[in-house]
Amino acid sequence: MSTAHPAPATAHPEILDRMRDFIDGAVIPAEPVLRAGGPESAEVMTGLRAQAKERGLWALGHPAEIGGGGLPFLDYALVNEIIGRSWYGQAATGTISTQDSIMLHLDGTAEQKRRWLAPMVTGDVLPSVAMTEPEVAGSDPTLIRSTGELVDGEWVVNAHKWFTTGASRAGFTTVFVRTEGPEAAPHRAISAILVPMDTPGVRIDRVLHTMGSTAGDHCEISMTDVRVPADSLVGARGEGFVVGQRRLGPGRIFHAMRWLGQAQRAFELMCERANQRFAHGSLLSEKGQIQRMVADSAAEIQAARLLTLDAGRAYDLDGRATVQISLVKFWGAKVLHDVVDRAIQVFGAMGVTEDTPLEQMYREARYARIYDGPDEVHRMVVARRLLADPSRVPWR
CATH class of the missing domain: 1.20.140.10 (Butyryl-CoA Dehydrogenase, subunit A, domain 3)
Known part of the structure; x- marks a missing residue:
């Protein structure tokens, strides 16, 4: 295996320059309004997103085959350095859902991809991930207590999650639950299940105040006897890790x-x-x-x-x-x-x-x-x- 190091500073320099111009010239000057929230903030963000699309700076890290920019991984990492100059950069450039689009692109079913991937790339749907729970240490996912049981061709999910970032605005959440019995190895007992947020039994209990702010939109959510089709698994059963x-x-x-x-x-x-x-x-x-x-x-x-x-x-x-x-x-x-x-x-x-x-x-x-x-x-x-x-x- 080659150990030669590439020269990342020269990768797509024109894109990097244009992204820097957009973040420093358009997003950062808009921060006071964006920080204030309210209708004016939403209107300004809509305008920034439109600018990013017009400038060819939208969704650069999403795979090209699903409508994204398709930048190579390392090049996209360099773009992220510039996007990160503003806390609002991800929302303005459509990169906030990149991790989830990659996840569904790799592990989602054909139906999951059809329903969710394209809207994520265009920014019309936001994802969320429900993993950590208030009752157990989030640093050890083998302790997850939420459950998913396959009953009559449906997954019945019962879960209590928190720090589910963006859940109050998301179209769906990928919930990590225990689907296997005690005989399963700890790292083979958890599965990932895609749950639309409008499914009966899904409830947003609260948006958490963190360090005096709700700006991160970190939510505590509950799922009570939530039913989704058997093909709602993301990846294989027991392969949530x-x-x-x-x-x-x-x-x-x-x-x-x-x-x-x-x-x-x-x-x-x-x-x-x-x-x-x-x-x-x-x-x-x-x-x-x-x-x-x-x-x-x-x-x-x-x-x-x-x-x-x-x-x-x-x-x-x-x-x-x-x-x-x-x-x-x-x-x-x-x-x-x-x-x-x-x-x-x-x-x-x-x-x-x-x-x-x-x-x-x-x-x-x-x-x-x-x-x-x-x-x-x-x-x-x-x-x-x-x-x-x-x-x-x-x-x-």
């Missing part, structure tokens, strides 16, 4: 690239503030402590970027890149948090207000250390694999 990892693996690289976009923007804001703010006899940029913050942030962003690009390269080679993905998941989240934290410190009190995007970035940075696997689990994955075989270090 396989389906989940096919969705989560590339998604973690997408997250890490978006975090880089956020960190880079926070870095730029920090430098701009340091060059303008005068205190205690000099500009902040002339003070050694601030210079150290700038230098440390630059080094960490570049290290995280190279790790993330290497994870994309490795995923292109073997479709797994387990060690590399876990590395960038916990390291990228830490870098995002630390860089945004320093930027807030340089801004002082202004940094924790809505006058800058930093306070929202900070909330997202804290979430990043939990969702799609907490830091501790990814560190454990890396350590176990390398302790078992140190020759598998990702830099070889």
Whole structure:
């Protein structure tokens, strides 16, 4: 297997330039209105989505055969770095459903693809995934208590899930439930079942307030004797973990690239503030402590970027890149948090207000250390694999 590294910085440079122009020139200036919510916010987002389609920047990571842009994986990861500069970038460019379109493209039935894939690509339908439960640790999916039982040609689903992101706006959710008995191996006991959100018995209990906001649209949902056809399985019965990892693996690289976009923007804001703010006899940029913050942030962003690009390269080679993905998941989240934290410190009190995007970035940075696997689990994955075989270090 070749270990040659591609030159990702030159991949589709024209698309990268156009995406940067769109995010910085159209999406970021609209953030105050988008953040405020309400009818005007929805109208502005509709206009941004139309612009993205007109500019050829819509759904670039969705497979071409289902109407998406069909960018190669690593190229799409680079696009995600730019999209990530704004929290609203995913919605504005139709990339928010990419993980789910990939999942259905790989594991969905012909009917699931017909009904859901095309509307996802056009942005007319949003997906959601119901995996974690309030009663058990979300970091260990073998503990899932929700059940699916095959009765008279239908799956009867009973579930209590939370942090089902986007469920209140979604057309469907992919719910992970226990379908096999106690004799099944823990990682062969869970199945993924596609449930339209308008199915009788599906209830949104609440939209969770997280760190003072409902902006993430994280929902607690219940399913009581929900019935869907037997062919509603996504993937094979008992293979929910396989389906989940096919969705989560590339998604973690997408997250890490978006975090880089956020960190880079926070870095730029920090430098701009340091060059303008005068205190205690000099500009902040002339003070050694601030210079150290700038230098440390630059080094960490570049290290995280190279790790993330290497994870994309490795995923292109073997479709797994387990060690590399876990590395960038916990390291990228830490870098995002630390860089945004320093930027807030340089801004002082202004940094924790809505006058800058930093306070929202900070909330997202804290979430990043939990969702799609907490830091501790990814560190454990890396350590176990390398302790078992140190020759598998990702830099070889």
